[in-house]
Amino acid sequence: MKDATPEDWEIIREYDKLLDDGLAERVLDHLRLLQWIPNGHPISQYEHSLQTATRAFRDGRDEDYVVCALLHDIGDILSPHDHARLASTMLKPFVSEALCWMVEKHPIFQSYHYYETLGLDPNGRDAFRGHPYFDLTAEFCELYDQCSFDPAYDNLPLEFFAPMVQRIMKKPV
Numbered sequence: 291m292k293d294a295t296p297e298d299w300e301i302i303r304e305y306d307k308l309l310d311d312g313l314a315e316r317v318l319d320h321l322r323l324l325q326w327i328p329n330g331h332p333i334s335q336y337e338h339s340l341q342t343a344t345r346a347f348r349d350g351r352d353e354d355y356v357v358c359a360l361l362h363d364i365g366d367i368l369s370p371h372d373h374a375r376l377a378s379t380m381l382k383p384f385v386s387e388a389l390c391w392m393v394e395k396h397p398i399f400q401s402y403h404y405y406e407t408l409g410l411d412p413n414g415r416d417a418f419r420g421h422p423y424f425d426l427t428a429e430f431c432e433l434y435d436q437c438s439f440d441p442a443y444d445n446l447p448l449e450f451f452a453p454m455v456q457r458i459m460k461k462p463v
Contacts, residue, residue, distance in 0.1 A: 314456040317380070318448065321360070323367050332441040335363055340445040341438035347446065349433065354385045357458045359434055360451050362393050373397075383462035391423040392430050399427045403436040 294302075324336035331338065343360035351359070358381060365376030378394035398414050405412035418424050 314452070314459040317361065317364070317459065318452055318455060320367060321364050321448070324363065327366050331439045333439055335366055337441075337445060338438050339363055340448060340451075341440065341443050342434045343451055344443070344446045345434045345438060347451075353454050354389055354458060356451070357381075357454050358385060358389045358393050359430070360455070362396055362435065384458050385463065388423050388426055391421075392427045395423075395427050396431055396435060399431040400435055402428075403431065 321339060322336060324339060325334050327335045329335050329338075333341070339360055339362070342362065343356050346359040347356045361377055361381060363373060363377065364380070365373030369376040374394050374397050378390045381393060382390050395415075395418065398418070401410070402412045402415050405414070415424070415428065418427075
């Protein structure tokens with residue numbers, strides 16, 4: 291790199307721009323892969339993502355929130371044991387700290403809704419009581435995530451959300 295000329299760096303910058311310009315479409319392609327993740331639910335992780343985002347949109351949430359709802363489980367493909375951290379890291383340059391924290395912590399908060407059925411402690415989220423984003427994350431799981439496995443729900447299609455993803459991922463905040 292130390293031997294690169296200004297002309298070399300201009301070429302590199304052009305390719306960086308191409309990479310940036312294609313980010314949203316690559317993310318959407320990756321989201322589509324969730325159709326093939328076995329999950330045992332009556333709908334796929336892809337449909338769950340669409341349903342979560344649809345519920346948030348219909349509830350009047352802003353575009354950043356809706357995109358986070360859409361992409362909250364995208365990490366299941368590459369990081370099934372820490373999917374939320376991967377999703378949060380991907381979103382970090384584009385959305386608020388609060389929304390990144392919500393996405394990263396949602397599995398702990400989601401466990402509140404089902405761990406007891408498994409004989410596990412559902413109150414792991416209590417370790418975060420008092421955190422400024424506790425209520426935001428609890429509400430996300432209650433209103434949008436935990437209920438979005440309904441095969442009869444009328445999801446909006448990915449094409450509806452694609453322009454939102456493109457706008458959010460156009461430039462870092």
